[in-house]
Structures are given as C-alpha cells and as structure tokens.
Amino acid sequence: MNNNAAGISIIAFIIAVAASMTYYQFVYTKEANAKPQLPEEVLNPLENVKVSIMEGSSQPSQQKNFEPKEARATLGINNKVIWTNVDTTAHSVTSDTQYTDQINGPFNSIDSIGLILPQKTFEFTFTKDGEYAYHCEPHPWMTGKVVIVKSFV
Numbered sequence: 161m162n163n164n165a166a167g168i169s170i171i172a173f174i175i176a177v178a179a180s181m182t183y184y185q186f187v188y189t190k191e192a193n194a195k196p197q198l199p200e201e202v203l204n205p206l207e208n209v210k211v212s213i214m215e216g217s218s219q220p221s222q223q224k225n226f227e228p229k230e231a232r233a234t235l236g237i238n239n240k241v242i243w244t245n246v247d248t249t250a251h252s253v254t255s256d257t258q259y260t261d262q263i264n265g266p267f268n269s270i271d272s273i274g275l276i277l278p279q280k281t282f283e284f285t286f287t288k289d290g291e292y293a294y295h296c297e298p299h300p301w302m303t304g305k306v307v308i309v310k311s312f313v
C-alpha cells in the first residue's frame with residue numbers, strides 16, 4: 161500500500177466513524193428515547209374516576225380514608241383518577257412502588273403538587289393497564305389501589 165492509498169483509507173475510516181456516531185446520536189437515541197405513541201383517548205380520556213379523601217383520615221381510627229379504597233377504570237375511557245381532599249388535613253397520594261407512568265411521570269402527588277391541601281384535588285392519568293397500590297406519606301395507614309383494565313371495545 162502506498163502513502164496515498166493509506167491516507168485515503170484513513171480518511172474513509174474517519175468519515176465512517178463520524179457518520180455512525182452522527183446516526184447513533186441523532187437517529188438511534190431519538191427513536192430509543194421517544195415516548196410511545198398512544199391513542200388520544202388514552203392520553204386524554206373523556207371520563208374520570210373520583211376518589212375522596214374522607215374527613216378524619218389523619219386519624220388511624222378512621223377506617224374510611226381513600227374512598228373507594230379500590231378505584232377501577234378502563235384504559236381509553238376513564239383512566240384519569242381525581243382525588244379530592246374533603247378532610248381538614250393535608251394528605252398525599254404516593255405510589256407504594258415508586259411507579260412512574262411512561263407519559264405522566266411519577267405516580268406521586270408530592271412530585272407534582274406536594275401535599276394535597278384541604279378542598280384541593282390531585283389528578284393522575286394512568287396510560288397503562290395494571291394495579292397501582294398507593295398510600296399517604298404523612299399517614300401511612302391510609303392505603304388505596306387503582307386498577308386500570310384494558311378496553312375490549
């Protein structure tokens with residue numbers, strides 16, 4: 161191999177490396193990090209499910225805190241859950257498993273609005289079917305569950 165041919169092959173090699181790095185950086189990682197494409201009715205369901213945080217929930221003796229204790233919803237129909245704090249104390253809605261939704265991030269009111277103050281609401285849209293157990297951070301005896309099922313329509 162003469163000097164010229166060696167030079168050309170080195171340049172060709174550098175170009176190939178640069179091209180593959182550019183591809184990796186701009187095409188591959190973009191696709192790998194892209195959020196999943198979901199139907200509009202899953203992202204923004206028309207209906208919702210309501211859960212009340214009952215008066216007296218900060219007392220362990222109050223058996224009814226998150227009401228209903230198990231909230232069921234259907235993906236694409238009403239997979240948005242709205243908690244309303246009708247108590248006089250602030251509460252949280254915090255995932256037992258640090259669940260993070262693929263679109264809407266951590267299932268934890270503390271991460272978005274902090275504690276849910278009296279008369280305030282917290283809403284969370286679940287974009288995947290599953291069972292999501294949660295509790296109140298200041299009052300860990302307060303527990304509840306959201307069950308999201310697939311739509312069979």
Ligand SMILES: [Cu+2]
Nearest residue numbers: 251252296299
């Ligand atoms: Cu609480």
